[in-house]
Amino acid sequence: MYGLLWDAIVNLLQLKYLLPLVIGTVAGVVGGALPGVTITMTVIIVLPFTFGLDPLQGLAAMTGVYVGGSAGGLVTATLLGIPGTPSSVATTFDGFPMAKRGEAGRAMWLGVWSSLFGGLIGGVVLIAATGPLAEVAVAFGPWEFFSLFILALSMVAGLVGRSLLKGFLSGAIGLVVTVLGNDPVMGQPRLTLGIEFLEGGIPFLPVLIGVFAFAQIMGDVERIGRGGTLHESLDRAITLSVSHLKVIGEILSRPLLLLWTSFIGVLIGVLPAIGGSAANMMAYDQAKKLSRHPERFGTGTPEGIVASESANNANVGGSLVTIMAFGIPGDAVTAVMLGALTIHGIQSGPLFISQNTQIAYGIFAAYLLAHPIMALVIALGARLMLRVVTVPKAALFPVVLVLCVVGAYALGNNMSTVYVLLIFGLLGYAMVKVELPLAPLILGVILGDQIETNLIRAIMTDADLWLFLTRPISGGLLAASVASVAFALWQHRRQRGRELPDEEADDF
Amino acid sequence: MKNSLAILAVALAMAPAHAAYPDRPIKLIVPWGAGGDTDVIYRTFQQDFQKRLGGTVVVANVGGASGTKGAKEAKDSPPDGYTIFAVHDSIHSTYYTGVADVNWTDFQPICLVTATPSILTAAPKTPWKDAKAMLADAKAKPGTVTVGATLGSTSHFFPAMVEKAAGVKFKYVSYEGTAARMNALLGSHIDLAESNLTQKGKADAGQMKFLAIATEKRMAEIPNVPTLKELGIDVEYAVNRGLVAPKGTPPDVMAKLGAACAGAATNPAFAEQMKKHGTIVHYLDAKGYTAFLKKNDAVNKQLAKELGLLKR
Known part of the structure; x- marks a missing residue:
């Protein structure tokens, strides 16, 4: 295994792979640093540029975006107090106060080095767990997959957003979307109303672009002109020079914190569809609870930065495990990567790692290499990035929107995917308005066909419905879905008393 | 990107010199995703095929609905020789089981290329x-x-x-x-x-x-695996892949396509490459392929009927 990994790293160091990886990482860091541009949007914008590349080149670029994006948010979060992406929200809590004290360099580099360490811990899990998990996944029959997908849906509906009911409603809309088009077994058209456009069903990538790029940008467009300008905070003289040894020492002198928050990041990454936006908040919360000085959190304590930034990069490793072992996207970014795999003709799923060993290890290598590249990019470009983030949103958003539409068109080289984007952009915008969470919708669209197909396969193999409960793994997964809904109910009841502060938009 | 630039360059270079077919890239529709058996076979085939044709051939994967989405697109394309279709036996079965309205009779056979025994x-x-x-x-x-x-x-x-x-x-x-x-x-x-x-x-x-x-004789690659015939089960079956063009494609264009296909399919290097994919080269010209398709169509119709899947 280590031989394979070594070969993959050496292979990736060739210019033809290194270049897309570096470009992807730069794009990720910049996209991550730009407030209002999420990692998901960045990866959507980069995707069409990878069509002409070979699969590993394309995936290396996407991995770079993912890793770079998860770290890039910290630049704006620490230096300007604005989270560049939802996954760096918690970084602002302590990063910005520290920077305001005049320790901008320390704040930023604490974030960068924590991202690097958290990411590498995530990498260890990724490389060690994917193979064994994939072997487990081969043993999964239709019953187990059905129950696993149900668990994924119930968890997302329960854990994302403030209302359980709204979560389920959103998931149900996603499931209905997958019913449109030909049925997955005999190809009978359903709910197509005789419209040829609907016959092939609704592809999920344009839906995802519509919901996560279009709808989100429309929301941001409404906010243009409100709030202070970035230029004021930039006028302060910022020194970024710092003793790296001291900063690294500060992080490594808290090994338990680093391990624990990275572990939280990985775990949330492994769970389907809860992305970095949840990972950094939960890790921050945990760090605060475990700290001997919880009162220092929010005033510029290094622990807060370490927790948030190690978790969101470790989260990337976890998400990659899920997609590579089970073919289930861990979050919106991996959902786009799943699409990219399909476009390059690679079937994700339990056999991915054994059938496409070279590409699987190539992704591992890209993930590991992206971290030092990310640190280098930030070291060289942090100052420049601060200039970029002050580009007026009125100029930035139209460009992002155009790139999204071009990306959607490039998926099938026809207009129908663009129409899908438009329809779901409007639907997503309407959902944001009535406070329906978007993540369950997307997961519903991604998993709906799979749930139906596996249900049908299970029944075709054996008509006995009790098998869903009596097969141990399947039964356990279903029990876990019931438990997760019960937990969500309990949690919502508990929170009803105290009103939560405003939540940021979910990254997934 | 590099590909499309190359196509553009070739297209520009060809345009003034040859008014005759082909003076622009030819689209070869593969009705399945990239990386599948059909895709791999035709991407190998395309390299020599386009050289012999004297023009660029671009493989376009149009997957979906059991391969019928690509079939529909090919059928609706202008019959000018600039769209050709990579067909296999599912064209008969999806027609008779009612998945799609496209049948082999909507096309003009160019040649049969390969057979992959089951x-x-x-x-x-x-x-x-x-x-x-x-x-x-x-x-x-x-x-x-x-x-x-x-x-x-x-x-x-x-x-x-x-x-x-x-x-x-x-x-x-x-x-x-x-x-x-x-x-x-x-x-x-x-x-x-x-x-x-x-x-x-x-x-x-x-x-x-x-x-x-399901072959007539055991295959050299797997000498220990018996044929169904040896076991007293009279079944021979293979997935047969060929090339067709939309109905109405001019005869001179069909002749050019046919000649290029004959050359590329019978090239020994191609047979060697196909071996790796468990596939035998089974070349038939337009006439032979038409008869083959006709016979295959009847067999599939009969099968669909016996399976209770016949919808027409």
Whole structure:
């Protein structure tokens, strides 16, 4: 295994792979640093540029975006107090106060080095767990997959957003979307109303672009002109020079914190569809609870930065495990990567790692290499990035929107995917308005066909419905879905008393 | 990107010099995703084919709806020789099972290129040592042996022929596409499935069992796997892949396409490359291929009828 990994790293160091990886990482860091541009949007914008590349080149670029994006948010979060992406929200809590004290360099580099360490811990899990998990996944029959997908849906509906009911409603809309088009077994058209456009069903990538790029940008467009300008905070003289040894020492002198928050990041990454936006908040919360000085959190304590930034990069490793072992996207970014795999003709799923060993290890290598590249990019470009983030949103958003539409068109080289984007952009915008969470919708669209197909396969193999409960793994997964809904109910009841502060938009 | 630039460059270079066909890139529609058997075969074939044709041939993957989405697009394209279609036996079965309205008669055959013989394959956890044991079991307990298949397509028709010839009864489970079917077989979630020589690595590793091959004689690559005929089951089956053009394509263009196909398909280097994909080169010219398609169509119609899937 280590031989394979070594070969993959050496292979990736060739210019033809290194270049897309570096470009992807730069794009990720910049996209991550730009407030209002999420990692998901960045990866959507980069995707069409990878069509002409070979699969590993394309995936290396996407991995770079993912890793770079998860770290890039910290630049704006620490230096300007604005989270560049939802996954760096918690970084602002302590990063910005520290920077305001005049320790901008320390704040930023604490974030960068924590991202690097958290990411590498995530990498260890990724490389060690994917193979064994994939072997487990081969043993999964239709019953187990059905129950696993149900668990994924119930968890997302329960854990994302403030209302359980709204979560389920959103998931149900996603499931209905997958019913449109030909049925997955005999190809009978359903709910197509005789419209040829609907016959092939609704592809999920344009839906995802519509919901996560279009709808989100429309929301941001409404906010243009409100709030202070970035230029004021930039006028302060910022020194970024710092003793790296001291900063690294500060992080490594808290090994338990680093391990624990990275572990939280990985775990949330492994769970389907809860992305970095949840990972950094939960890790921050945990760090605060475990700290001997919880009162220092929010005033510029290094622990807060370490927790948030190690978790969101470790989260990337976890998400990659899920997609590579089970073919289930861990979050919106991996959902786009799943699409990219399909476009390059690679079937994700339990056999991915054994059938496409070279590409699987190539992704591992890209993930590991992206971290030092990310640190280098930030070291060289942090100052420049601060200039970029002050580009007026009125100029930035139209460009992002155009790139999204071009990306959607490039998926099938026809207009129908663009129409899908438009329809779901409007639907997503309407959902944001009535406070329906978007993540369950997307997961519903991604998993709906799979749930139906596996249900049908299970029944075709054996008509006995009790098998869903009596097969141990399947039964356990279903029990876990019931438990997760019960937990969500309990949690919502508990929170009803105290009103939560405003939540940021979910990254997934 | 590099590809499209090259295409553009070639297109620009060709335009003024030759007014004759082909003066711009030719689109070869593969109705399945990239990386599948059909895609791999035609991407190999395309290289020599375009050289002989004297123009660029671009493989376009138009997947979806059991391969019928690409078929529809090909059928609706102008019959000018700039769109050709990579067809296989599913065109007959999807027509008769009612998945799509497109049939082979909507096209003009150019040539038959390859045949990939089917192998009856069992899951690793099945108790059977060979095909005989499996058939005895299937006979003793009708309707219990599960077979994974893309319903209404070649992977369904092949086991159905075995079923009929051996007088047994299988139970079918829908697994659309080769990849899903092979996953299910590896995990022993189904007992049997159609596969081909591309899975030889897994069979050698004991991850699946080749029971019998549907060829006339044993194949040199797997000398220990008996033919169905040896076992007294009179079934020969292969997935046959050829090229067709939309109906109405001019005769001079058809002739050019046919000549280029003959050269590329009979090139020994191509046969060598196809061996790696468990595929035999089976070249037939337009006339021979038309007769072949006609016969194949009748066989498929009859099969659909016997399977109770006939919708026309």
